[in-house]
Each structure stands twice: as C-alpha cells, then as structure tokens.
Amino acid sequence: MKEKINALKAAIPLTLPVLAGFLFLGTAYGILMSSKGYGLGWTVLMSFAAFAGSAQYVAVTFLTMVFNPLYALLMTLIINARHIFYGISMLDKYRNTGRLKPYLIFGLCDETFSIVCTTEPPAGINKNWFYFFVTLLGHFYWVAGSAVGGLLGSLVSFNIKGLDFVLTALFVVIFVGQWRTKENRLPAVIGVMCAVVCLLLFGQSRFIIPAMLAILASLTLFRKRLDKKTTAVKEELK
C-alpha cells in the first residue's frame, strides 16, 4: 500500500500541467456536448470510454449528423493514428508492467505519453505504479473536466480564451528537455520538419498520416547515422 501511495505522490506534481489543460478542455467539451443536447451522462460516458480529446471533439459532428458509425470509426483511426508512434516508443518501458499493462496502453493519450516517455520515476518508486498513476490521474482529470462542463451546460458562456495553450506549453517544455541531449536533436528536427511540411502541403485536417510516413521514411534514411549515435551513448552509459 505504501508503495502505491509513494508512486501516487511522485505522479501528482508531474501531472499538474495536464490537470490544468484537461480541466479546461474537458469542461469546454462538456459544454459543447450539452449545447448539442447531450447531457452529463453521455459526456462522461464518452470521456471515460474513449479518453481521446481531439477525436471526441470531432465526434461531436458524428453525433449531430446522419448516423454513420463506420465513418466515425475511420475518422477516429485517422485522427488517432499518431498513437501508433507512442506505442512503438513505449514497447520496452511497458514490457514488464504485468496486469497494469492493458490499462496503461488504453490510457496512452498525448499528455500521458509525453510524461511517461520522458520521465523516469524517482529512485525508490515502483515504476509500474508510477506509470499507472500518471495514466489514471490523466484519465480522472479528463472525465472530471467533462463532468464539470456537462453540469454547467449552457448556463455559462465559457470564455477563458487561450487557456488551452497550457498543453502546447507542456509539449514545448518536453521538447526543450529532450533538446538538451545532443543525440536527440536530429529525430526532434525530423519530427517538426516533416509535420510542418505536411501541414503546409496537405492542410490541417489531412496532414497527420503523411507526416507520420515522412517521419518514418526520414528516420529510416538516417538510421545509420542515428543508430551509431544512440549506440555510442549506450556504450558510454555502461
């Protein structure tokens, strides 16, 4: 029990930016849903089951047009395709997580990924429970935010413009943290460049999959160079 409490205590401060972001985005989502006639129950159910911010926002359109579940499924697959990269990145870290593993994978949203992929739990903290609580807290913040929005409904005009920038800032901070290690810079630049070029070429609603393919192609192209570097770092660490 103590082990779990310590892991929770280690996870909480790291998830505070996610708390701010999710309370805001979740509340906005709940209000949006209720403005379309979907009450608290539906909003909470969607946030609990899907736990996928951008896909849920897009799904509001599926709920307000002619019933077409196949289209909803395909759009969700496309919007969330980036999660495949997160999974590949976490294969090793999540390998020996035992019975927690299905939940850790289920909850691997952008924000959770950004924390678990870049943070090693402090010394003496159980890794698996640490990952679990980072995931659970994110899930909880998201459902709680949505519930607040669902409760407020259309009672309030929700206008805290710009607070959603907190999530962009979180990713920028992680990007900077990774940038400090020289070996990480080339893949980081590849990620940004491919995304920007594809965004300009394909537009905001269609750039993710081309960007992912471009990233894979570039990383494959630079493999010799990058593999040498990352192996060299490994040797040094030994």
Added chain:
Amino acid sequence: MTLTPVQTLIIIGAVTLGTVVTRFLPFVVFKKAASEHSYISYLGRVLPYAAIGLLVVYCLKGVSLTEAPHGIPEAIAIIVTAALHFWKGNTLLSIGAGTVIYMVLVNVVFT
C-alpha cells in the same frame, strides 16, 4: 440530441474502438520485445523525439499565418516558454508563464 440513445451508444463505441485500436496496435503486432527486432528497437529509441516534435506542430495546426494575428501570440508564447525552460528548467514555471503570456496576448493585445 440528433441521434437516438442506441445510435449514440454505437457512435461512442466506434470512437472508443478506433482509439483503442491505435493504442494497442503496436503492442499486439510486436509481441516480442522490441530489442528482438533491430529496426523496431531503433524506432523505439528515436521516435519519442520525433513524436513530440509532431505533437507540438499538431497543437499549432489551427494557427493561420496569413490572417491576423499571423501566429504572433503563439510564436511569442512559445519563445518565452522555451527560453524560460532553457534558463531555469522549472517545468511549472515555464508552462505557467507561457500560458499566462499567451492569454494576455490573445485577450488583451491582439483582440
């Protein structure tokens, strides 16, 4: 509500299924440890950095450079966030200051 409750449940199911598939796919496809596929293991090492880069751009995808305010609030707030983080390395300070500056910019300066 446009849809019936059953239809709504099915849509929620479809969105959930789509998300679950993208999250579980790599773990199902690469059952063996990543270290046993040298290419996947390589991707596992370098993708996290590329993925965060993609994520930053993804957050900014709706910013228009051709229409006012031309992405200036985003640019300023990101520079402040990044610079603060290089300088102090305090996550909450960098995120907090960057967000407050962004909110001031979009609500007060560029309205």
